[in-house]
Amino acid sequence: MIEMTLLTTLIGTLLFALVAPVVGCLLAGLDRIISARMQGRVGPPLLQPYYDVRKLFEKERASVNAVERVYVGAALLFAVLAGGIFFSGGNLLLCVFVITLSSLFFIMAAYSTRSPYAEVGAARETLQVMSYEPMVLLMAVAFFQVTGSFDVAAAFGLTHPAVCTIGLVFLGVLFILTIKLRKSPFDLALSHHAHQEIVRGVTTEMSGPTLGMVEIMHWCENVLFMGWIGLFFVWGGPLSLIAALIAVVVVYFLEIWIDNNFARVKWQFMFKSAWLVALVAGGVNIAVLAFL
């Protein structure tokens, strides 16, 4: 049994490593075109994120120290592993922990450079992790209450989508998703457009191929987070994957809309609101399921 799980996770991880960058890249390209249209611009070609990353890998290799690239590589590796665990139907709780480990490596990479700008970014990234983590953990708990298992695959045995019983948890995840996708009101640590109050935060000292790896990591992360959203909408029925896909498209469009319409907030607001949402939305929903 254990061997089977390990093998499925391994195959899932390999497949995720091949497919997620492609899907994530197209998603990022669409994101930039839709954002541009919302701002009254034409926007870049669909494959612009791909061109960007290819260019970054063509740039000269330079780094302030030897360890930065290792940390970023580890962050990418664990992001891919988290995706593999999730999409092979593995343990949701493990997936959550592994993706957090990936974030921690990313923060370590920024701290290792000793640059004041990168350190500000790293400190803010830590605050972002602190802000969204309770809600993410409550999400895993809520899925356990609905399916009776931490396995992602168990959601396909439900008679109705999980969102029907854990709708409040879904709203809570929707709130922290903006932090996880690094979208505007909560893009404190690093934003996609760098002319902000700190120069690119976490990635200040990352350049060339290292920055390229960071971009690929974000593509993989985004695919994984969209998978989490989709998980709320699947059940045992034949149309479940279509329903999940529609939900993912709608949610991603909503995130782009939020990104383009809200100004960045201070970390205090992000922290308080994220915990409040986790406590109210997650706590109430879980309490109702547990005691009623």
Added chain:
Amino acid sequence: MAFASKSPWVIHYDGSSCNGCDIEVLATLCPGFDGERFGVINTGNPKHADIFLVTGSVNEQNIGVVREIYEQMLEPKVVVACGICACSGGVFHDCYNVIGGVDKAIPVDVYAPGCAVRPEQLIDAIVAGVAKLDEKSAAMKAAKKGA
């Protein structure tokens, strides 16, 4: 195929410009001209940038800054002197503190004169710079293969 030309990220530095050219540089990235159609992004970080847009002349105060930004940028990189002051010093060329155009501090690849330089001309200059980027990228690749 070189990808350098497909995603020219720029960094903008105001040497001692009167702000005329700076406003035009930013206007180039606004919806009307939409530099992002060609993949142009204003990065604000020399380590991420490929094209260095300098406005204004070089003087005793800013020559060190111009050199520092240039040195922090990674190859392949291109410098565009935006506006007549950045090209030659312009009307300020014989001021007591002005050293001259940007080429007195760092190698300049493209000159875009004008007072103030127009967004159309800036786009032309960036396109010329992008061709230079491809050349440098190809030379880097050839050197790598030779080594």
